[in-house]
Amino acid sequence: MAKQRELRVTRQRERGTRAASGPVSAELIEREAIRLFGERTYPVVGMRDISDAVGILPGSLYVHINSKEDLLIKIVERGIRSYLDAIAPIAESEQSATIRLREAIKAHMLVLATALEQTRVSFHQWTYLSSEHKERVILMRQRYEELFSRILNDGISSGEFRDLSNPRIAVLALIGMLNSATEWYSPTGPLSPEALSEVLADNALIGLQK
Amino acid sequence: MAKQRELRVTRQRERGTRAASGPVSAELIEREAIRLFGERTYPVVGMRDISDAVGILPGSLYVHINSKEDLLIKIVERGIRSYLDAIAPIAESEQSATIRLREAIKAHMLVLATALEQTRVSFHQWTYLSSEHKERVILMRQRYEELFSRILNDGISSGEFRDLSNPRIAVLALIGMLNSATEWYSPTGPLSPEALSEVLADNALIGLQK
DNA sequence: CCTACCGATCGGTAGG
DNA sequence: CCTACCGATCGGTAGG
Known part of the structure; x- marks a missing residue:
């Protein structure tokens, strides 16, 4: 014994x-x-x-x-929801599109920094879910994309942003830039999530040119 | 028989x-x-x-x-090399940084469009290689990153680009934006790779603001 | 290029 | 929470 x-x-x-x-x-x-x-x-x-x-x-x-897939489902859905919860109130607020975009980017980077591994799973590994659960994730991802679409479209209407020839591509490129941080963000790096979000927001809003 | x-x-x-x-x-x-x-x-x-x-x-x-991994090695290395071959001559040319950046983005989108699946494997699945091969891939990815770094740094020196507080992050964000196209580019979509590259180059250079 | 097969490993379960 | 085990599948090989 x-x-x-x-x-x-x-x-x-x-x-x-x-x-x-x-x-x-x-x-x-x-x-x-x-x-x-x-x-x-x-x-x-x-x-x-x-x-x-x-x-x-x-x-x-x-x-x-219950199962291995059940683990993945919970991780992915909780992960995406944390982004929706952080960014939805910003996208739907009364502020200017410029300010909303800056705050949405900051919120994104803060969630990413506090849940880096969960983000990696949520944004890249949902493809391993079986089709029914994959469809639910696709709907959540659409909601997420729509939050940024709303900010961009509002900014174009208000004259804050230039008349984008293709706002959809601009949104996908912006989100792609933000999501790429899962590959290069380091919690031990010199820049805080807030500092990073300012660099990214400047890039998105002002661009590289002088 | x-x-x-x-x-x-x-x-x-x-x-x-x-x-x-x-x-x-x-x-x-x-x-x-x-x-x-x-x-x-x-x-x-x-x-x-x-x-x-x-x-x-x-x-x-x-x-x-020879083996399953051998297939992956060949696909990944050929894939990354096709990007280096397309972009290196542009990054090292005598033109202005602005033009070089536009052309590098166009070259990237052209390679991506002609080899979408190979790009997906090359940029995301090299992580499944055993460590010795992974190290070789990491070196190739560094060379790729350096091509864009050179353009950005040249543009800052020449005064074409604004004085970026953190050029490294700007490069990673730019590359992240380009690579995200593996997730949303569709060969059957309405926009050609050239048209897409102009949208992306405008986003990177001018930004969203008016 | 097929036949026939290998040891290893996979997610998961019955019964305690 | 463990013991003991299941059928299925994995990458790969020997011999023709």
Whole structure:
């Protein structure tokens, strides 16, 4: 008995990069899944990697979760929602389009900085979901795109922005620029998310030319 | 004998989305791999998917290729090299930074349009390579980044561009915007690569403001 | 290029 | 939460 317990603890140590201990929960599993999916992507992370990270055996994960895909669904939807929640009130506020765009960019970078790995999963790995869930994600992504479209269109109407020949492409390019930060943002870098968002907003609004 | 042949042909038809026939070759396998990796990503495409697409049995692939990773290496390196080859002469030319930037963006969009799936693999899936090959890719990506850095720095020196507080971030944001086209460019869309590149160049140079 | 097969690993489950 | 295990699938090979 004592020997069995010892073996088990040893195995947990071997497995466990997990800090100290604390009970295993669905939330802990999701947290480790975010980290692992963010680092190595969904299809190449095995359930055994996740169970190692939380310090239990693979089969025991299913006491807390339903399936691997269920983990992905929750991570992706929560991730996108955090962007919608942060940016919707800004896009719909009464301020000028210029100010709204600056604030939306800042909000984006703040969410990105506080949830970098979740963002990586949410914006790139939703494609691994089965079709029904993929459709729901596509709707959320459309809502997100519409927030920026609204700001741009308002800015054109009000005369703040120039008469863009193709606002749709401008929106996609802007969002693409923001999302690319998942590939180069570093929490240990010299610039804060706020400072970065000012550089990006200047680029988007003023451009490179003098 | 006749019956065996019939069975084999039938099996090939079942497998084969392959056009007409023609001999299987390393090039054909690479072409189908580009398409499949581009559509569904490297880790979730099996060798059986590739062998189905070219119309042979899985084991027979290894007459033509060495390994699955070898396919990825070739696709990724050829893909990045096509960008370096297109943009290096422009970045190193004698023209103004403004013109060079416009032409570099146009060249980028032309390569992207003519090799959309290869670009998707090259820019996003090199992360699945083993570490030694990953390092080589990182070097190529640095060269690519340096081409744009050179244009931007030249433009700042010459006074064409404003005094960017952080040129590195501006370069990464610019490249991020260009690369995002792998997610929204459609060959059947209304705008040509040239027209798109003008929209993107205007965005980068002039910005959104009036 | 096929036949026949390999060991490894995958997500997940039954029963305690 | 573990023990013990499942069928399916993976990349790849030997021998013809």
